[in-house]
Amino acid sequence: MRSMHIFLLCVLGAAMLSAVFGNNSVGPEDCCFKHYPRKLNPRIIQSYYVTDSRCPIMGVILVTKKNNHICANPTFSWVERIMKTLDESIL
Template identity: 80%
Template structure:
């Protein structure tokens, strides 16, 4: 009986440790779960990048000059203008 209890405790401890040490590195790094609702000025934005296709909603992450990351809807006209301006300035 005692050896069975020790065995069950060891199995439970192994299960708990495996969940702690498990690292799911195959998922996306940055995702948007909500888009920023207010229009931003181009002068505050330094760069942008698109979210991963595996994210729940499509988004673009706008990086401000103060290094803040803001999720925005890439289909909005003001976001499209910012992206176009930044693309043209890097050419």
């Protein structure tokens, strides 16, 4: 009976360690899972950044002046114009 307790304790310890190591994975911080469907006013956008290539869908995260993060499709013409305008304002 005593050896059964030790065995169960070892199994429990191994399960807890695997859960801890499993949570330390390295992956992308921000991903888009759905794009915002409507056109945004370019004057409310402060900055943008492109999502990581490991994300499920390609996206651009537009950051508004109120610090809201909105996922947009980078192939849309209105998103391209916003990105171009912001890039030119930096130079």
